[in-house]
Amino acid sequence: MEQSKENQVYRMVVQLTRPKNILQLFNHCTDNVHALCDYLPDGGHILVCNPIDRHPPCEHSTPKLHTRTGRREDILKELSALGEQYDMVFIDATEENPINYYNLIMSGNMLRMNGVICLQNASTSGQEGIDDEMGFTSRKVTDVIKADARMQQVELAIDCGILVARRIPLSQITDRTKGVVEDGVFQGLKGHGILDRLQLDGKIAYVTGGGQGIGRAFAHALGEAGAKVAIIDLVLEKAEAVAHELYLKGINTVAMAADISQEKDVKRVVDEIVANWGRIDIACNNAGINMNSASEDTTLEEWDKTFNVNLRGLFMCCQAAGRVMLSQGYGKIINTASMASLIVPHPQKQLAYNTTKAGVVKLTQTLGTEWIDRGVRVNCISPGIVDTPLIHSDALKPLVTSWLADIPAGRLAQVTDLQAAVVYLASEASDYMTGHNLVIDGGQSLW
Known part of the structure; x- marks a missing residue:
């Protein structure tokens, strides 16, 4: 089966960023979920959060694919309380409460530093085909992420608009938190974090x-x-x-x-x-x-x-x-x-x-x-x-x-x-x- 453009993008992003743990908050096709699993290292996994009224996206589980069913907000709160963190998160901008998902993820520190959020159906330049209600929801969450100084973004105006956003260190943000000691430990030696220095x-x-x-x-x-x-x-x-x-x-x-x-x-x-x-x-x-x-x-x-x-x-x-x-x-x-x-x-x-x-x-x-x-x-x-x-x-x-x-x-x-x-x-x-x-x-x- 020929891959959709968005699935090709997601696979490429996963290959480039090499995440270990992925959190998925929208219904990906079964084939693509399994394909993403193939790119994960040993010990990595994808957690798919399914609403109560939907079936899991795949019939055959793998050691790298986990599912949880329930209200996504409740699942996110539980994961945050457990201290779970992810290298990549998939969100659909047109589903119910995408801004809540985003805020829970960021406030719960669930996205690792340099972690990536892929926002599907984002409101990107030149994108068409989303009705008024969905378009309004999409624009709201897209604008929230674009306005977040913690995130570095790039938009892909394909058939299904995609916003790829990477969480950057606070030390790279111009408007820093008041009272923070801005030394080599916080900012990194000469601006380079420890992994960069290696x-x-x-x-x-x-x-x-x-x-x-x-x-x-x-x-x-x-x-x-x-x-x-x-x-x-x-x-x-x-x-x-x-x-x-x-x-x-x-x-x-x-x-x-x-x-x-x-x-x-x-x-x-x-x-x-x-x-x-x-x-x-x-x-x-x-x-x-x-x-x-x-x-x-x-x-x-x-x-x-x-x-x-x-x-x-x-x-x-x-x-x-x-x-x-x-x-x-x-x-x-x-x-x-x-x-x-x-x-x-x-x-x-x-x-x-x-x-x-x-x-x-x-x-x-x-x-x-x-x-x-x-x-x-x-x-x-x-x-x-x-x-x-x-x-x-x-x-x-x-x-x-x-x-x-x-x-x-x-x-x-x-x-x-x-x-x-x-x-x-x-x-x-x-x-x-x-x-x-x-x-x-x-x-x-x-x-």
Whole structure:
């Protein structure tokens, strides 16, 4: 069945705003309600409020679709008393009491900040086809929303007039409430709220070891936050595979092959990123190896190879990217250390790895203090034991039970557990943090 224009608009608005919870106060067609459910994240839902004299809009419920029947004003009062909030609300301007619906929603703080109200049958410029009584009701509620300084609106004069209104922070309203302290907490730092300060729009990032595991997760997180991301890996095919994933998500990316234990390779990729994108704002030095051998059996070759990648190579990346950032006067360096920098994980034997990761922390602390006064912050992340394909190998699989007994969280880390940390450290929200070792290990290093 061909979609109506208004249903096409609603689906597009939902896709653009990505709401989690939707409140619907008019009768949407069954197909469109189910379609909107498809765009909601896990845990999201649509609550459809039906008058007593009307049947629910769908015969088959889904986990994301809930219905309540009764007087809509009564339902709204109950939801307000429960403290319910919604990211999107649908109202019909020609139904009975739409102004009451709107006032109850706003006075009950039921519309989240930056939440959206879609007013169907709104009185928009050039709209025709609504009779006098319905037109009067439509004009009244439309005018109320347009006059509300808390709302930013745009009208769509299609067959069924639609007004899309977004709730804006009070700090953006010229006529502010008397007595409010207008500081950075209320207005946002330099006018930017906390979620805006976590955005990386326009930033240039690279991730070493970005072709798999933690590096892949970091690359996706930085890209989703708005950065352009260079994926650097020893194996070009792995870097290209991750770059293709980012491309499919609309993220500007490039794949590069490099052995970070080689100074010429480090210099080459840093120079290429600057040549292509003009700068480097975020250096995510994640590449590392672990050869797992007992101390008495560790050869100098194993020792040197581990140090050449985990510490010497990381230093060369910090230095090369740091020189670019110091000339810019701003930059974020994020190194991947390990819980092994704090404790000796057991029962595996990994002397060289543990030593290098302790070195990463001290290197991070030293650079962090040397460079912060010139605008460059250097921090590191210490993951616990991460559930990667390597963990399920014949050599390591028998150790999982022992590891789980040492982790208060009762599970291994997932790479997704680390993503928010790298975005925070890459963003301006962490500008006062430097030389810090951010441990994410489910509490294992506390025992």
